[in-house]
Amino acid sequence: xxxxxxxxKLLSGASIAGLILIWHSAAWLLKEPLILPSPRxxxxxxxxxxxxxxxxxxxxxxxxxxxxxxxxxxxxxxAIGIPAGKSKSMDVLLRPLLVCLxxxxxxxxxxxxxxxxxxxxxxxxVITLVVLPVLIQNIIEGTRSIDPELREMAIxxxxxxSRLLWKVDLPSMLPFLAASxxxxxxxxxxxxxxxxxxxxxxxxxGTQMDTARIYLQTEKVFAWTIAVIIIGLIFDYLADYLLRRxxxxxxxxxxx
Amino acid sequence: MYKAEGISKSFGxxxxxxxxxxxxxxxxxxxxxxxxxxxxxxxxxxxxxxxxADEGTVVSTKLVGFLxxxxxxxxxLNIYQNLELVLEDKLPAQERDxxxxxxxxxxxxxxxxxxxxxQLSGGMKQRAAMARAFSYPAQLLLMDEPFKSLxxxxxxxxxxxxxxxxxxxxxxxxxxxxDVKEAVWLGxxxxxxxxxxxxxxxCFQNDISLEARMDGEVSFRLEEAITKAILKS
Numbered sequence: 001x002x003x004x005x006x007x008x009k010l011l012s013g014a015s016i017a018g019l020i021l022i023w024h025s026a027a028w029l030l031k032e033p034l035i036l037p038s039p040r041x042x043x044x045x046x047x048x049x050x051x052x053x054x055x056x057x058x059x060x061x062x063x064x065x066x067x068x069x070x071x072x073x074x075x076x077x078x079a080i081g082i083p084a085g086k087s088k089s090m091d092v093l094l095r096p097l098l099v100c101l102x103x104x105x106x107x108x109x110x111x112x113x114x115x116x117x118x119x120x121x122x123x124x125x126v127i128t129l130v131v132l133p134v135l136i137q138n139i140i141e142g143t144r145s146i147d148p149e150l151r152e153m154a155i156x157x158x159x160x161x162s163r164l165l166w167k168v169d170l171p172s173m174l175p176f177l178a179a180s181x182x183x184x185x186x187x188x189x190x191x192x193x194x195x196x197x198x199x200x201x202x203x204x205x206g207t208q209m210d211t212a213r214i215y216l217q218t219e220k221v222f223a224w225t226i227a228v229i230i231i232g233l234i235f236d237y238l239a240d241y242l243l244r245r246x247x248x249x250x251x252x253x254x255x256x
Numbered sequence: 257m258y259k260a261e262g263i264s265k266s267f268g269x270x271x272x273x274x275x276x277x278x279x280x281x282x283x284x285x286x287x288x289x290x291x292x293x294x295x296x297x298x299x300x301x302x303x304x305x306x307x308x309a310d311e312g313t314v315v316s317t318k319l320v321g322f323l324x325x326x327x328x329x330x331x332x333l334n335i336y337q338n339l340e341l342v343l344e345d346k347l348p349a350q351e352r353d354x355x356x357x358x359x360x361x362x363x364x365x366x367x368x369x370x371x372x373x374x375q376l377s378g379g380m381k382q383r384a385a386m387a388r389a390f391s392y393p394a395q396l397l398l399m400d401e402p403f404k405s406l407x408x409x410x411x412x413x414x415x416x417x418x419x420x421x422x423x424x425x426x427x428x429x430x431x432x433x434x435d436v437k438e439a440v441w442l443g444x445x446x447x448x449x450x451x452x453x454x455x456x457x458x459c460f461q462n463d464i465s466l467e468a469r470m471d472g473e474v475s476f477r478l479e480e481a482i483t484k485a486i487l488k489s
Binding site: 149150152153154155156157158159160163167168171174246 | 319
């Protein structure tokens with residue numbers, strides 16, 4: 001089992017190395033850093049940027065807004081998703097709304113938000129509307145996955161409602177919650193940068209990217225992109241560690 | 257005396273039983289025998305308050321222990337926590353701890369309380385479920401074919417463990433089964449029900465002592481009489 005995971009790590013390392021190699025070769029062949037900077041220049045730029053205080057402030061602002069909006073959406077999704085998972089009629093009522101929200105281009109939300117709000121508030125609004133349907137869908141499915149036999153056991157033994165939620169329902173849903181956190185956060189970073197590019201809050205990665213574009217600092221656009229990818233990877237790993245690992249232990253696929 | 261008097265229950269067009277009366281004397285084990293689908297489980301669910309009868313009156317109690325066919329343990333809680341979950345607001349902390357450890361001992365899982373269900377065998381999981389029912393402060397214990405999915409040896413051991421516990425506690429127990437031997441091993445009274453819609457065909461008194469019940473030669477006659485009653489229905 002251990003050899004298998006090491007093998008997996010090697011494989012994912014190789015895929016990233018391959019990607020960098022292709023990028024490097026393309027940059028080397030093109031010799032146009034304004035169009036495609038080399039991985040080396042990008043990395044140097046990222047290192048230089050990360051030495052400044054402003055870099056962390058921009059990063060922190062985007063991160064903070066993203067996390068607050070995501071957290072809020074998550075709470076709303078739980079409040080709506082659990083009842084919808086339990087009641088067929090509420091699900092039927094909700095489904096067209098979710099399809100509408102999911103089919104609306106993110107850009108429509110951003111443009112509307114630009115008309116209605118200013119700066120950072122645009123991000124809050126857009127993230128919530130884009131992430132919410134994905135989260136609700138996952139939570140509805142998670143609620144349906146709760147084992148009715150376990151609930152029946154808890155009910156016959158008169159386990160209190162609040163404890164039923166914490167000890168029976170939510171842990172049953174954990175794999176689905178993990179999936180929703182993972183996909184929802186991925187969307188959060190994408191959408192919040194897009195919103196910032198247009199909304200131009202004083203502090204934010206999107207603002208920095210667009211400024212770099214205006215001054216043709218392509219390597220800076222790449223450097224910020226790499227920074228966003230790293231954020232995504234870190235949070236994906238955290239969600240996996242916190243939410244999927246305990247599940248593997250319960251299922252007996254991991255040693256305690 | 258706990259009882260269900262004149263109860264009727266239908267699922268849509270399907271009439272499970274009609275004006276059925278079954279009685280469960282206090283401090284006795286009543287075994288219910290009957291063909292599949294005759295509503296044995298439904299009777300237990302009605303007694304437990306999980307389901308309501310369409311008609312009739314039910315005399316039950318507020319706290320009811322229940323041993324299901326499957327262990328129904330929460331995979332994310334260890335054995336101790338699984339038992340603790342159902343006791344949390346029924347017993348004060350110290351008493352709870354004692355009840356949990358005591359009942360785990362009684363089923364031979366004294367060393368296993370930190371184990372997760374996934375680390376235990378099928379028989380051990382059912383033992384843990386039995387410990388949960390034992391630790392629960394209920395006067396009435398309902399059991400729905402709890403030994404059905406176990407191999408013969410484990411089944412025999414679990415039934416012995418159960419009877420040893422019961423001798424100390426003398427709870428009122430209702431056990432549903434469709435195994436005649438099991439009914440004779442366990443039941444002080446054995447109710448034989450007919451196929452749907454279920455009627456009470458016969459009620460057997462089992463006067464054989466607990467120790468002698470598992471001896472085939474002693475219980476043979478009673479088993480035969482019950483088998484005849486079932487075949488006649």
